[in-house]
Amino acid sequence: MxxxxxxxxxxxxxxxxxxxxxxxxxxxxxxxxxxxxxxxxxxxxxxxxxxxxxxxxxxxxxxxxxxxxxxxxxxxLGLVFQQQTLFPWLSVRENVRFPLTLARSRARGLAAAPDRQAARVEGLLRLVGLWDFRDSYPGELSGGMQQRAALARALVAQPxxxxxxxxxxxxxxxxxxxxxxxxxxxxxxxxxxxxxxxxxxxxxxxxxxxxxxxxxxxxxxxxxxxxxxxxxxxxxxxxxxxxxxxxxxxxxxxxxxxxxxxxxxxxxxxxxxxxxxxxxx
CATH class of the missing domain: 3.40.50.300 (P-loop containing nucleotide triphosphate hydrolases)
Known part of the structure; x- marks a missing residue:
């Protein structure tokens, strides 16, 4: 595009x-x-x-x-800022999955079956090296790990x-x-x-x-x-x-x-x- x-x-x-x-x-x-x-x-x-x-x-x-x-x-559009904008009350996996729950993502057919969502989230977390931290919360991660999670979240909706x-x-x-x-x-x-x-x-x-x-x-x-x-x-x-x-x-x-x-x-x-x-x- x-x-x-x-x-x-x-x-x-x-x-x-x-x-x-x-x-x-x-x-x-x-x-x-x-x-x-x-x-x-x-x-x-x-x-x-x-x-x-x-x-x-x-x-x-x-x-x-x-x-x-x-x-x-x-x-x-996928957005990544200097100050990470992860939700502190959600786990890493839940943060990355969050864009797929939004109406605009559903309208693009990106919020299909839960197993497909889960597979895409897992693939991105493995790609950025955070699969082992999928159930951790942002406050438990280093700054670099938080930015990896933010990057995965920006990519999950296939911008x-x-x-x-x-x-x-x-x-x-x-x-x-x-x-x-x-x-x-x-x-x-x-x-x-x-x-x-x-x-x-x-x-x-x-x-x-x-x-x-x-x-x-x-x-x-x-x-x-x-x-x-x-x-x-x-x-x-x-x-x-x-x-x-x-x-x-x-x-x-x-x-x-x-x-x-x-x-x-x-x-x-x-x-x-x-x-x-x-x-x-």
């Missing part, structure tokens, strides 16, 4: 007047594509993700899935688009790397269209097919950069590869303003591997 964002702006009214968070965002994620959004804090990346999820309205513009406008959250907002940002370095490896495995196995917000350029380059660089507030797209590394070749060791480090330096130059003029920034862009403007094929 293709995700299309067209002309999206977002403004907030405050005591000091109106604040613009996003400025005319045009962005696509093709079917099965993994797109990361990077940019300085406060540039509106998370706001854009919430708009894409139907959790927050845009001031102008809109979001569509295969041409159909997104008017609110739906079973076709066609996965929206992830800094899902590993609160984890320690070792657990974060383990979660990145797990996500790499999952995106190889399930080619779900994914929009992923992160502050970590290494993470964006390791996971993504394309990295979109945002400016400071109000957020706008500075560059859309194709990542040349094939999915099957991606592993944590890739971060030490010369080509990876070269692309990282170029992205950091854009991100932190090392390119001091528009002309200089354009020269950076012309040197990026397979860079193309938003909306290109």
């Amino acid at each position: 293709k995700l299309s964002i067209r002309g999206v702006t977002k403004s907030y009214a405050g005591r000091r007047g109106e604040t613009s968070a996003l400025s005319a965002i045009d962005l696509d994620a093709s079917e099965g594509e993994f797109v990361s959004l990077v940019g300085p804090s406060g540039c509106g990346k998370s706001t854009l993700l919430h708009i894409a999820a139907g959790l927050e309205p845009a001031t102008t513009g809109g979001v569509a899935l295969d041409g159909e406008p997104v008017l609110g959250p739906g079973a076709e 066609e688009v996965l929206l992830m907002d800094e899902p590993f940002g609160a984890l320690d370095a070792q657990t974060r790397e383990q979660m990145q490896e797990l996500l790499l495995h999952l995106i190889r196995r399930h080619r779900i269209t994914t929009l992923f917000v992160t502050h970590d350029v290494d993470e964006a380059l390791l996971l993504s097919d394309r990295v979109v660089v945002f400016s400071g507030r109000p957020g706008r797209v500075l560059a859309s950069v194709h990542v040349p590394f094939p999915r099957e070749a991606r592993a944590p060791e890739l971060k030490l590869d010369d080509a990876f480090l070269r692309l990282k330096r170029e992205l950091l130059a854009l991100l932190f303003g090392s390119a001091r003029s528009e002309a200089q920034r354009d020269r950076w862009l012309s040197g990026l591997t397979s860079t193309q403007p938003e909306g290109g094929s």
